[in-house]
Amino acid sequence: MSFTQLRITGPDSAPYVxxxxxxxxxxxxxxxxxxxxxxxxxxxxxxxxxxxxxADTPAHQRREIGRLVLLEVVAFLAENFADxxxxxxxxxxxxxxxxxxxxxxxxxxxxLQSIGxxxxxxxxKPDAAHAGHFVVAGLWEYNQANLxxxxxxxxxxxxxxxxxxxxxxxxxxxxxxxxxxxxxGRA
Numbered sequence: 001m002s003f004t005q006l007r008i009t010g011p012d013s014a015p016y017v018x019x020x021x022x023x024x025x026x027x028x029x030x031x032x033x034x035x036x037x038x039x040x041x042x043x044x045x046x047x048x049x050x051x052x053x054x055a056d057t058p059a060h061q062r063r064e065i066g067r068l069v070l071l072e073v074v075a076f077l078a079e080n081f082a083d084x085x086x087x088x089x090x091x092x093x094x095x096x097x098x099x100x101x102x103x104x105x106x107x108x109x110x111x112l113q114s115i116g117x118x119x120x121x122x123x124x125k126p127d128a129a130h131a132g133h134f135v136v137a138g139l140w141e142y143n144q145a146n147l148x149x150x151x152x153x154x155x156x157x158x159x160x161x162x163x164x165x166x167x168x169x170x171x172x173x174x175x176x177x178x179x180x181x182x183x184x185g186r187a
Contacts, residue, residue: 003162006031006072018046018081024069030054031065034073043083048073049090061165066093067111068161071154074115078142078150085142089117092125092135101125105134112138114153116146 007025010016022034035050051069053062070091077084091108105122112120117138125133140146 003027003158003165005158006068008072008076016076016080018043018084022073022076024072031057031061032069034069045086045088046077046081046084047088047090049092051093053093058168061168064161064164066091067107068157070111071115071150071157074140075150075154078147087140088137089140090135090137092133101133105136108136109138111153112136112140115140115150116143 003026008016009023009025010020011023013023016022019037019039021036024031024034032051032053034048035052038047040046048070051066053065057065070089074087074089077087089112091112109120109122117140120136120138122134122136125135140150
C-alpha cells in the first residue's frame with residue numbers, strides 16, 4: 001500500500017474534537033502529536049504551533065514530515081470545521097540537517113506564501129541553545145483562493161513525500177522498519 005495522506009485523530013484514535021491534541025498517523029504508525037490546538041472564543045480561529053515528532057520516526061522522514069504535517073493539518077481544519085475561518089501558525093521546531101536557521105526560516109516562509117498565508121513574520125527565537133534559530137508565523141484565512149492554493153500545494157507535497165519514501169525504502173535493509181510497510185487497510 002502506498003502513502004495517500006496522513007490520518008488525523010484525537011487521543012486514543014478517537015474522532016478529532018477541535019481544541020484537543022491532534023494525533024497524526026501514516027497508516028497505523030503515529031508520526032507525531034500536535035499539541036492542543038487553541039481555539040478562539042468564537043470558534044472561528046485556531047492556532048497551531050507545537051508539533052512533537054514521534055521519537056521512533058525513521059531518520060529519513062524526520063526532516064521531511066513537518067512540511068507535510070503543516071499542510072495536512074490546515075487542510076483537515078478547513079475541510080472538517082466550517083466555523084474555522086483562520087488558522088494562525090507559529091513554526092519553530094528545530095529540524096536537524098538544515099545548514100542554518102535562516103535557510104529553514106526561508107523554506108517555511110515560502111511554504112506559507114504558497115498556500116496564501118498573510119502577515120508572515122520571521123523573528124529570532126530567543127534561546128541560547130538554538131542560536132540562529134527563527135520562528136516563522138503567519139495567518140491562513142479560509143477563502144476559495146487560499147483553499148485552492150493549499151490543496152494544490154498539499155497534493156504536490158503528498159506526491160513528493162511518496163517519492164522520497166519509495167526512494168528511502170530501496171536503500172533500507174530488508175525488514176528494517178517493517179511496521180511502516182505492513183499493509184493495514186487504512187490510509
